Amino acid sequence: MKILVTGGLGFIGSHTVVALQSKGYEVVIIDNLSNSTLNVLKGITSISKKTPIFEKLDMRDKTDLKKFFLKHKDIDGVIHFAASKAVGESVVNPLLYYENNIATLTYLLQNLTELTQQNLIFSSSCTVYGEADNLPVLEEAPVKKAISPYGNTKQIGEEIIKDSCSAHSNLKAISLRYFNPIGAHPTAAIGELPSGTPQNLVPFITQTAIGKREKLSVFGNDYPTADGTCVRDYIHVMDLAEAHVVALERLISSKSEMNYEVFNVGTGVGSSVLEVVSAFEKTSGEKLNYHIVDRREGDVIAAYADTTKANEILGWKAKRTLSQALEDAWRWEQQTVLQ
Ligand code: WQD
Secondary structure (H helix, E strand, O other): OEEEEEOOOOHHHHHHHHHHHHOOOEEEEEEOOOOOOOHHHHHHHHHHOOOOEEEEOOOOOHHHHHHHHHHOOOOOEEEEOOOOOOHHHHHHOHHHHHHHHHHHHHHHHHHHOOOOOEEEEEEEEHHHHOOOOOOOEOOOOOOOOOOOHHHHHHHHHHHHHHHHHHHOOOEEEEEEEEOEEEOOOOOOOOOOOOOOOOOOHHHHHHHHHHOOOOOEEEEOOOOOOOOOOOEEOEEEHHHHHHHHHHHHHHHHOOOOOOOEEEEEEOOOOOEEHHHHHHHHHHHHOOOOOEEEEOOOOOOOOEOOEOOHHHHHHHOOOOOOOHHHHHHHHHHHHHHHHHO
8 A cells, every 4th residue: 555645854754654654565765855865755665674765845836736636536535744743833934834835735635535535634732722721631622822923833634634635435535643853763774853953852852962062941830730740741753653553554445434634643651851851861871961941932731642543543552651752862862873
């Protein structure tokens, strides 16, 4: 079976390509290389010994996308990662986010609804919940007003897909609401490639430990949590990748009567920033240089998943621990210095 992975050279996309290939799927990647490089294709091939079909394509180009689907009529499923994902950037440049995350999604859906039967996995985010009233967060928790245009594009994206599935009986979809993806493939052949200064915690930690950054700034320790720092659900990117394959197989096998479903994808465990720091120090043996600074605008106090639905309906559960993810992230950081 042939699976299209849009944004397949990105962080989660590349790990999902490897997970698909390990299950025997043929993979076609489209990526505009705006946030990745062709080295990632080499990394994927070095792991799976199979080179995915790659086409450099910007999904904002409606004509190019149409041509792609005329050429690849035998696609059995699509996993859609291609999007911009920097929360802060989205506040400064919302129109880039509405074009790149929403317009491209509508072009993709227009192509899919013209095919006989299509199965779509959508990369969504726990950011749709905002500051959830109850923890762990259930899929039924109310979607709250997005605190950034990025978060808004995920909320709108889910609604567009849901409406499209209702209107087109040949389209089925699952939205996966990720919590905090971290880590890298254990071979360190692929991993997270933040462009410029990392916005996310774990790449900032590993870049500090390797000496690329002078020290980690912990954004606030006066939150109402056990140690005052924010709590998140950090999930190994390989667990997340495997969840995409399981969700896709649920659609392809038509196990679900529903034409649209939503699943949380996390570990179900919350860890504070300082707990991640100390877990990293234990795992790496490195003493991390950090200081406490003011809170970051837009941060929620705590977010971690109720994963019962994915566990019971998808039959999927995160297997890897926080320490394993930090160990893999650290190995990846160390080998990027060698490159
Ligand atoms: C985690 C915690 C920070 C950096 C974001 C997006 C979300 C998803 C995952 C795309 C917070 C603290 C961070 C630093 C710090 N992305 N932190 N110092 O904000 O939970 O989620 O990435 O889908 O949509 O919102 O992740 O890693 O940025 O922050 O103290 O240098 O680490 O305050 O408490 P976040 P994060």
